[in-house]
Amino acid sequence: MNIPFPPFEPDKSPFDIASSDNVVNALPVADGWGPMPGLTEITQALSDECRGAVYVRTAAGNYIIIAGTETGLYQLDTTDFSWTDISGPSAPYAVPLQDSWTFTRFGDKLVAHNLTDAIQVFDIEAGGTFADLAGSPPRAKYSWVSGDFLVLGYLEGAAGEKTIRWSGINDIEHWVIGKKGSDVQELPEGDEIMGGFGEQGGFTVIQRNAMQFFPFAPSSGFTFTRQVLNPKQGTLAPRSIVSMGPGLFFYLSEDGFFGGVDRKPIGAERVDRWFLDQIDQTYLADVQGVADPFEKIVWWKYRVANGDYYRLGYDWQLDRWCTTDLQVGEMVALATPAITWDGLDAFYANIDAAIEPFDSRLFSGGRPTFATFTSDNKLAYFTGPNLEATIDTAVVEIDGMARAFVNGARVITDATGFTLADGAYGYHGDSVTWSTANAANRAGLVPFRSDGRLHKFRLVISDGTTWSIASAVNANAQPSGEQ
Known part of the structure; x- marks a missing residue:
């Protein structure tokens, strides 16, 4: 079964295959998710x-x-x-x-x-x-x-x-x-x-x-x-x-x-x-918004209860949302x-x-880009190595009539060095039981032995990895009972 990595829309039902409640450090692309650069x-x-x-x-x-x-x-x-x-x-x-x-x-x-x-x-x-x-x-x-x-x-x-x-x-x-x-x-x-x-x-x-x-x-x-x-x-x-x-x-x-x-x-x-x-x-009134002119994303910086500052982004061309766990200070659109x-x-x-690729915008004066000030007051551009990305699917009932045993999965991505975990549920509303996060073998197959009525897959792509797209998980599953 082909299960997409859908848009980040945590307000929706976790059982909606077209939405995910957990995507961190990835940018929307037309048919999935792409990398988010660090500082x-x-x-x-x-x-x-x-x-x-x-x-x-x-x-x-x-x-x-x-x-x-x-x-x-x-x-x-x-x-x-x-x-x-x-x-x-x-x-x-x-x-x-x-x-x-x-x-x-x-x-x-x-x-x-x-x-x-x-x-x-x-x-x-x-x-x-x-x-x-x-x-x-x-x-x-x-x-x-x-x-x-x-x-x-x-x-x-x-x-x-x-x-x-x-x-x-x-x-x-x-x-x-x-x-x-x-x-x-x-x-x-x-x-x-x-x-x-x-x-x-x-x-x-x-x-x-x-x-x-x-x-x-x-x-x-x-x-x-x-x-x-x-x-x-x-x-x-x-x-x-x-x-x-x-x-x-x-x-x-x-x-x-x-x-x-x-x-x-x-x-x-x-x-x-x-x-x-x-x-x-x-601190609702202190929310700061800035447009990233290169990625065509509006970012809003906000403060959470422990005093840290995070960002929520909206891609106005794709009408998609994204988020990150990278802490930021004052945000600015710069050249x-x-x-x-x-x-x-x-x-x-x-x-x-x-650490910068030599075709980076950092070395081309006047290129529109997005920047922030760090906690030690240094100006930093979002042109660094890719951040560690975490992308979840929705909670999916693979077989509507029976439990499903997943013995492996392939990830539709050009990333290497990733891991994939399978979260299994016994029924709707059950707590999740996560498998070990496994890497793909030489044939590109991630092995599992996971059984449940519902499944949720979590892809983690290591920081510094060069990649451009993660679209879906193709899960190998077979019926394992009706309970």
């Missing part, structure tokens, strides 16, 4: 925990990576991979505990800010250090670009949490309301602002309990007008919002994961209940910084010690 640390340690990071590309094609801590802003030196302090005159900063740095590019300027400190600006072409943004803009938690305007959301002061404000047209140093198109808008409903992003012809604002669109409408006598898109629902976790393009964004709400203003459920009856059971409910052959000296004692 490669590439930098020296930041002075403190990362509270936000970004990359920008100069006109000459060079990539600059900037990271912020509670008190400073730093640029990655790609010669020795240390961090250079480029904080402005307002440093040391004081990023609040429940806040982080927001980075927004406007032309050749990079704006960095949080709710406590004066808005900072960095000249991408000239380099140097950050400076206070001129024009007396208000402090704000969030920002985004809409056409020729820089928009700020969740401002300091009374009623600021429900207020947006935008700059003068094509001038981020102009904040005089009523001049050059600059204006302010307090939102009367929907509670506090959780974030926003530019869209074609305007921008979208996500609140705790609403979503609104601000179309560019100069003919109306106002720079932007307002349209309520969803009057009742928004997000409780501001950093969970991940925008992928016009009209396409994902986020966490009180009752699970959704996409778009119409709240298309992407986790309902698949992972929502599992996730809400896993997460420390105290690779173009490590040269000479630069390998910063990582490896000699060429034989290199």
Whole structure:
């Protein structure tokens, strides 16, 4: 019998052959599962925990990576991979505990800010250090670009949490309301602002309990007008919002994961209940989402009861979920910084010690990729050796009329060095009895002597193994009785 390695959907019945409640460290592929890369640390340690990071590309094609801590802003030196302090005159900063740095590019300027400190600006072409943004803009938690305007959301002061404000047209140093198109808008409903992003012809604002669109409408006598898109629902976790393009964004709400203003459920009856059971409910609002632009997966980082941080991923092209037991810190979508052959000296004692394949994205500057900061504050890319993968089938009744004796199985995979275990059940609801985890023999057959009415197979592929696909288990079974 051919038993597939199905999608990870732990909310479904364990007896549904089309779903699995246990897949760890594997990425969805069209007809099964593929490997998940581990981490490669590439930098020296930041002075403190990362509270936000970004990359920008100069006109000459060079990539600059900037990271912020509670008190400073730093640029990655790609010669020795240390961090250079480029904080402005307002440093040391004081990023609040429940806040982080927001980075927004406007032309050749990079704006960095949080709710406590004066808005900072960095000249991408000239380099140097950050400076206070001129024009007396208000402090704000969030920002985004809409056409020729820089928009700020969740401002300091009374009623600021429900207020947006935008700059003068094509001038981020102009904040005089009523001049050059600059204006302010307090939102009367929907509670506090959780974030926003530019869209074609305007921008979208996500609140705790609403979503609104601000179309560019100069003919109306106002720079932007307002349209309520969803009057009742928004997000409780501001950093969970991940925008992928016009009209396409994902986020966490009180009752699970959704996409778009119409709240298309992407986790309902698949992972929502599992996730809400896993997460420390105290930290629901701190869930952070980031898109891996290479794998086309949105990852959400969340905290569990013991204080560890894990990731849950959603492949928006395949409409599939995945998870990992690799602990992570601040997550960032970055470009690779173009490590040269000479630069390998910063990582490896000699060429034989290199663990990265030489066609890795790590050695190609400007390739989109996904990164995190480790527990010791080093930047690490997800380009390392493959993690140990565990993939379970569903609990399957091989013979609907009788118990089944399994004497062997073949795994449809190009991996080698794996093991396979057979979990047998006497009846629906029985506890599982696992066989020894066996390797395949020279003919590719994994031997078993397992008897039960139901069976569940568990594939474990060792870390560092090179492989690309695991699709199914082909079990050799015969009836062994009707009890």
